[in-house]
Amino acid sequence: MSEPKLSSQDLEAQLVDLDGWTIEADKLHKQFKFPSFVEAFGFMSSLALVSEAIGHHPEWFNVYNRVTIDLTTHDSGGITLKDIEWARKANELA
Template sequence: MEKLSDDEIYQKLEELKGWKYASNAIHTSFQFDNFKDAFTVMTRIAFEAEAHQHHPNWGNVYNELEISLSTHDAGGVTEKDFKLANAIEGIVEAKN
C-alpha cells in the first residue's frame, strides 16, 4: 500500500465526519450510552479489522472509544486506513 499525500488525506477526510489527521494517522472518537455499548461496537470493529487484516490503535474508557488508523508498513495513512474507517462508520451508524 502506498502512503497518501497530505492533500489526498484531507480530500478523503471531507467524506468522513468527525475524523482528523495528525501525527501520520487519522483519528476519531465516539461516545456511547454506557460501557456495554462501547464494548459491543469494539467487538464488531475487531471482527471487521480482522477481515481487512488491518488493526486500529484504540482505547476505551467507560463509554468513550478513541481510534487511530495508520498503515505502519507504509509509514503513514493509506487507502487501507480509509477503507477501515468507512467500515467503522458503518458499524457505529448501525448501532445508533
C-alpha cells in the same frame, strides 16, 4: 507489498467524506461516544471482526463509554486507503 501512503492532497480529499475524523500525530483520529460501556464494547467487538477480515488493526483505547481510535499503516509509514476503508466501516457501525 504494502499499500502506498496517501499524499497530503489525497488525504484531504478523503477526509471530506469521513465524518468526525481528523489527523493527529500523522494518524487518522476519532473519538466515539456511546450511551454505555456495553455499547462501546460491542462497537469494538464488531470492529475487531472487520479488522481481522481486512487484515488491518487499529490503535484504540476504551474508557467506559468512549472509544478513541488512531489509524495508520505502519508498513507504509503513514495513512493509506486501508485506513480510510477501516474508518468508513467504523462510522457505519457506530
